[in-house]
Amino acid sequence: MTSTVQKTPAVEQGSRKASRVGRPHAVWALPAVLFFTFFAVVPMGLALYLSFTSWDGLGDPRPVGLDNWKKLLDDPRLTQSLTLTVVLTVASWAFQTVVALLLGVWAAGRQRNRAVLSAIFFVPFLLSSTAIAILFYALLDPNFGIIQADTLGSQSGAFLAIVFVGGWQFMPFHTLIYQGGARQIPEVLYQAAAIDGAGRYRQFFSITLPQLRHTITTSTVLIVVGSLTYFETVLILTKGGPGTDTAVLPYLMYEAGFKQYDFGYASAIATTLVVAATGLSLVLVRLTGFGSMRSTREGM
Amino acid sequence: MSHDTLARPAKTRRPDGGEPPTAARRRRHWTRRANPVAGLGAFVWLVIVLIPIYAMLSASLTSADKALTGNPLKPPTDPTLDNYNTVLSSGFGHLLTNTAIVAVAVVGIVLALSVPLAYVAVRTRNRWSNAAFRLFLLGVAIPAQAVVVPLYLLIAKLDLYDTLLAVILPTAAFAMPVSVLVLVGSLRDVSEDLYEAMALDGASPSRMLFQLTIPLAKGGISTVVIYSALQAWNGFLFPLIFTQSDGPRVLTLGLFNFVSQFGVNIPAVLASVVLSGIPIFAVYLVARRALVGGLMGVGGK
Numbered sequence: 096m097t098s099t100v101q102k103t104p105a106v107e108q109g110s111r112k113a114s115r116v117g118r119p120h121a122v123w124a125l126p127a128v129l130f131f132t133f134f135a136v137v138p139m140g141l142a143l144y145l146s147f148t149s150w151d152g153l154g155d156p157r158p159v160g161l162d163n164w165k166k167l168l169d170d171p172r173l174t175q176s177l178t179l180t181v182v183l184t185v186a187s188w189a190f191q192t193v194v195a196l197l198l199g200v201w202a203a204g205r206q207r208n209r210a211v212l213s214a215i216f217f218v219p220f221l222l223s224s225t226a227i228a229i230l231f232y233a234l235l236d237p238n239f240g241i242i243q244a245d246t247l248g249s250q251s252g253a254f255l256a257i258v259f260v261g262g263w264q265f266m267p268f269h270t271l272i273y274q275g276g277a278r279q280i281p282e283v284l285y286q287a288a289a290i291d292g293a294g295r296y297r298q299f300f301s302i303t304l305p306q307l308r309h310t311i312t313t314s315t316v317l318i319v320v321g322s323l324t325y326f327e328t329v330l331i332l333t334k335g336g337p338g339t340d341t342a343v344l345p346y347l348m349y350e351a352g353f354k355q356y357d358f359g360y361a362s363a364i365a366t367t368l369v370v371a372a373t374g375l376s377l378v379l380v381r382l383t384g385f386g387s388m389r390s391t392r393e394g395m
Numbered sequence: 396m397s398h399d400t401l402a403r404p405a406k407t408r409r410p411d412g413g414e415p416p417t418a419a420r421r422r423r424h425w426t427r428r429a430n431p432v433a434g435l436g437a438f439v440w441l442v443i444v445l446i447p448i449y450a451m452l453s454a455s456l457t458s459a460d461k462a463l464t465g466n467p468l469k470p471p472t473d474p475t476l477d478n479y480n481t482v483l484s485s486g487f488g489h490l491l492t493n494t495a496i497v498a499v500a501v502v503g504i505v506l507a508l509s510v511p512l513a514y515v516a517v518r519t520r521n522r523w524s525n526a527a528f529r530l531f532l533l534g535v536a537i538p539a540q541a542v543v544v545p546l547y548l549l550i551a552k553l554d555l556y557d558t559l560l561a562v563i564l565p566t567a568a569f570a571m572p573v574s575v576l577v578l579v580g581s582l583r584d585v586s587e588d589l590y591e592a593m594a595l596d597g598a599s600p601s602r603m604l605f606q607l608t609i610p611l612a613k614g615g616i617s618t619v620v621i622y623s624a625l626q627a628w629n630g631f632l633f634p635l636i637f638t639q640s641d642g643p644r645v646l647t648l649g650l651f652n653f654v655s656q657f658g659v660n661i662p663a664v665l666a667s668v669v670l671s672g673i674p675i676f677a678v679y680l681v682a683r684r685a686l687v688g689g690l691m692g693v694g695g696k
Binding site (some may be wrong): 204215344353 | 441511523534542546567599601629654676691
């Protein structure tokens with residue numbers, strides 16, 4: 096951040112000898128690229144290939160053309176699951192953004208009580224998704240739980256439980272992001288606004304919110320990508336139920352592959368998931384400039 | 396982000412740092428001003444955070460036969476550690492050891508591979524290094540769920556099924572994109588002048604990496620350590636699919652199995668959840684600043 100002045104084009108182009116020597120060869124990046132390609136990129140290609148085959152995990156995959164894709168398009172659970180994902184994403188976004196933004200801005204104040212409460216608010220994040228899902232599974236048990244009703248047995252109950260548990264778990268992280276963001280807002284802006292007679296709420300809407308727009312983007316991207324890949328919570332809390340009411344795409348894929356051993360069909364679902372995730376990320380990157388991380392740092 | 400640069404001098408000035416006294420008082424007034432409405436909201440969230448935690452602790456101290464009849468919100472009448480003993484004698488230590496091995500290995504692999512890559516991406520600006528960086532930028536969007544089926548095939552072909560390596564390798568690969576982004580952001584802050592000074596002394600790229608870049612990028616590196624360790628510690632999908640037997644079982648999967656193993660013995664299940672949280676909670680107590688600061692780095696850059 097301190098080197099802005101020095102990073103002039105002349106130096107970058109290496110007109111002086113000193114800036115050309117001592118640069119690592121690009122081959123240093125090769126181990127990382129090969130490793131990631133082998134465990135993430137190649138499997139993505141393989142998923143596409145497997146989606147055109149029938150394979151039960153034993154023996155060799157047998158080509159079946161478009162069978163899996165036809166089956167997927169005719170599967171009523173696909174539409175249900177896509178709709179569910181959208182609703183789940185919107186609900187999680189609204190819940191987590193509103194609460195985390197308010198808590199984060201509040202926690203950005205330097206008061207002692209705010210620091211103490213922030214430390215407590217962070218605790219849920221120390222538990223794994225698995226542990227949290229199990230905790231709420233136990234607490235929502237109709238025989239044992241706090242709420243003496245079969246919450247997870249009804250469609251809306253199960254859905255709300257997933258949104259709430261996700262929020263309970265990830266709120267600390269998003270609060271932390273907003274707290275960091277709010278502390279970056281120049282104090283002078285508030286001083287100027289106070290001199291102009293702006294009250295607390297006016298200051299929040301006219302300074303805090305607009306100044307936090309990059310933070311809101313970061314947090315939103317993370318929530319959206321996170322909701323698309325919700326799995327542990329669904330598996331443990333509802334097993335996709337009641338019926339298939341909370342069967343998100345990753346859960347459908349898991350069931351097709353590792354319960355019914357229909358890996359071809361599971362791969363078709365997985366490919367759909369990749370397309371949805373990549374498409375969504377690209378749209379978000381376009382809309383928000385999240386990908387221009389390099390160039391935003393450039394000016395600092 | 397130009398306002399950041401403008402604001403920096405103002406931010407570093409403390410209230411007692413030579414500003415006119417009235418302005419100083421006004422600012423202190425602003426940052427310290429109590430906000431009762433927000434305070435009430437924060438209190439509500441405190442209750443929402445604490446009730447499940449309290450119910451968990453309280454139930455884990457209640458004997459199994461009493462748990463079903465009592466109200467989980469009432470403090471246990473005669474607390475017992477039986478549930479904890481049940482969990483500890485069901486191989487909890489083994490789960491913990493496995494998870495620690497996975498976490499250390501994942502952090503090691505992620506650092507060993509991502510640091511050189513980020514170093515090249517920042518220092519060597521050519522077609523190849525840009526392509527490598529872009530691979531990881533796009534890699535952020537690859538959901539782990541989307542590749543488990545083909546990875547299962549690869550893992551089986553490599554004869555790694557049901558081993559700790561089957562968990563370690565994919566977990567490390569999927570922790571890399573975010574790690575690379577954080578490291579590139581952090582390595583870019585190392586001043587060009589320092590590199591030039593070292594280059595004039597005839598330093599090799601690897602000497603620069605170890606003597607200059609790594610010491611100066613400690614913040615980013617610790618963020619990556621925390622991030623990848625948490626990914627490994629909390630990972631569930633890869634262990635679920637790539638392991639089966641007791642041997643390579645990790646903590647998250649062990650918890651999942653306790654649910655069916657203990658069945659209706661909910662207090663024992665909750666005791667296992669409490670125990671699984673203790674190691675990270677201990678780290679949090681000891682190194683709260685580093686942990687929180689590191690996570691802020693993941694989100695903030």
